[in-house]
Amino acid sequence: MEKSTRTHDWVGQFTANGGPRYLQIVGFMEQAISDDRLKPGDRLPPQRQLADRLGVDLTTVTRAYTEARRRHLLEARGAAGSFVAAPKVDLSQVLDLSMNIPPPPAGIDLDDLLRQGVSQVLIHSDADLLMTYHLGGGSSADRAAAAMWLREPLGRVDEGRLLACPGAQAALAALLLSQTRPGEVILAEPLTYPGLLTAAAQLGRRVVAVDVDGEGMRPDLLATMARRHQARLVYLNPTLQNPTTHTMPAARRAEIAAVVARLDLRVIEDDPYWRFAAHAPRPLAYYAPRHVFHVSTLSKCLLPGLRTAYVVMPEGQGQEEVLGALRSFVLMSTPLMTALATQWIHDGTAAALLDGIRNEAWARQELALRTLGEPGLAGGGGIHLWKALPTHWRGQDFVLKARQAGLNVVSHSSFSVEQDPQAGEYRDSGAAHIRISLGRSRSRFELVNALRRLTELTRRRSVREVVV
Structure with a gap:
């Protein structure tokens, strides 16, 4: 039997900075479905009726x-x-809560x-130059864009x-x-970014843990x-740390x-x-500009496909050593994508895109915390959660x-750093954790379904109870 019509109780208020109105309407629907104010089978109002109600033209609806x-x-x-x-229901589809990528931006038509953006790049650039080799490190325009992007932090x-890069x-x-050098130790927190562990292993370096307390890596143990x-080298991810979401004060x-x-280390x-x-807080590079390589990627806050990251070198240190190492395995950034990132930063598009992504990330954090609704959950406003099992x-x-x-x-074991048996300071809590990434789901509706399935699975007390 058809469910009764839900007329307009799901409709929100348009906002001036919320993007195109047709996308705001989709956002109203998506939020209402996620909140169970709209349920499968509910009939939506005819398009003309909704257009009259919202005061927009029929084409928008x-x-x-x-x-x-x-x-x-x-x-x-x-x-x-x-x-x-x-x-x-697609039994062949796996809902991915494992990949940390930014969510689709709220209120923005990415197409x-x-x-x-590409049109503007082609207007201002020579197509031949976009399709040939470039010197590593970026052009003067790319570096100017990097300076603009990093001015806030x-x-x-x-x-x-x-x-x-x-x-x-x-x-x-x-x-x-x-x-x-090969065999040398790099110091990091006991749980750290797996990409660092992979790179270190491939290059023949060791990553060894320095214990943490409630504020992050302990200076005395460092x-x-x-x-x-x-x-000589320390790795830190001090803001919304991956995976724990902790921010170092x-x-x-x-x-x-x-x-x-004091020890003349590099970070x-x-x-x-x-x-x-x-x-x-200000990045570490602000406190120790002569000792810190600051890495800021656009992949986690804008779009992974831009393949652009900026490195701030320590004051007084030349670039050739780093550029030489970079050229040994990748000659240059993709010119078209780097040019697009540069164009967007210079014309303000990157800031607008960031606002849309950040609003969607915060909305997904709130939605996830409400859906999971359990203790042992750490968030902080980013694009992942850290959940105790x-x-x-x-x-x-x-x-x-x-x-x-x-x-x-992803389990906590993917982030675990080698412990020094002589140190004796590190105390594992013993609790198993998983990282839950919130950005890969195409919609909040899909994310809620995935989180509900995850909650049901965590509550099963025996692996034999799990039904595929």
């Missing part, structure tokens, strides 16, 4: 309904009208944005200290290769471990900077999430069973 159908939010039933779609940065992973590998291992950053300066500060944190689950067992249930997540 038609475009909204078309986009909603494309996102599998609605289904059309001919003369009967438009209805909220039931979740599509139009890309078309306009770091203040004014001399463009001569900046490099444009083909993504943060390439930048990290180049820094490891240029700043350390000094001890640096002397013990004759380490300003006072601790200053203490770490003091140790680094790779990987800071992809700074713009997602509310009232984030019930004691009857081990991390890898849960990852396996989640995969069988059509969900991808």
Whole structure:
């Protein structure tokens, strides 16, 4: 039996900075479906009636309904009208909560944005130059864009200290290769970015843990471990840390900077999430500009496809060593994508895109915390959560069973750093954790479904209870 029509109780208020109105209408639908104010089978008002109600033209509503159908939010039933779609069940599809990427931007038509951006690049650039070899490190325009992008977190940065690189992973590998020798130890927190561990292993370097407390890496143990291992390089992800979501407070950053300066260490500060944190402290590079390589990627806060990251070199340090290491495995950034990033930063598009992504990320954080609604959950406003599992689950067992249930997540073991048996300071809490990434789902509706399935799985007390 057809459910009763829900007329307009799901409709929100348009906002001036919310993007095209047809996308705002889709956003109203998506939010109402996520909040259970609209349920599968509910009939939506006829397009003309909704247009009159909202005070917009019929074309706007038609475009909204078309986009909603494309996102599998609605289904059309001919003369009967438009209805909220039931979740599509595709047994071959795995819902990916394992990849940290920014969510689709709220209120922004990405197709139009890309078309306009590439058009502007072609107007202002020679196509031949976009399709040939370039010197590594970026053009003067790229470095100027980098300086503009980094002005908010770091203040004014001399463009001569900046490099444009083909993504943060390439930048990290180049820094490891240029700043350390084979067999040398790199110091990091006990849980850290897996990309660092992979690069270090491939290059024959060791990553060893320095214990943390409630404020992050302990400065006293950093000094001890640096002397013990004759380490020269430290890796830190101090803002919305991957995976724990912890943000190191300003006072601790200053203490770490003091140790680094006293021992003449170098720090790779990987800071992809700074713009997602509310009232984030200044980066470490602000406190120790002569000792920190600051890495800021666009892949985690704008679009992974831009393949552009910026590296701020320490004051007084030349670039050739790092550029030489970078050229050994990747000659240059992709000119077209780097030019697009530069164009967007210069014309303000990047800032607008960031606002849309940040608003969507915050909305997804709130939605996820409400949907999961359990203790042992850390967020902070970024694009992932850190969740403690019930004691009857081990991390890898849960990852396996989640995969069988059509969900991808990452266990704490993927982030674990080698412990120094002589140190004796590190105390594992013993609780298994998973990282839940919020950006890969195409819509909030899909994300809620994935999180509900995840919650059901965590509550099963025996792996034999899991039904694929």
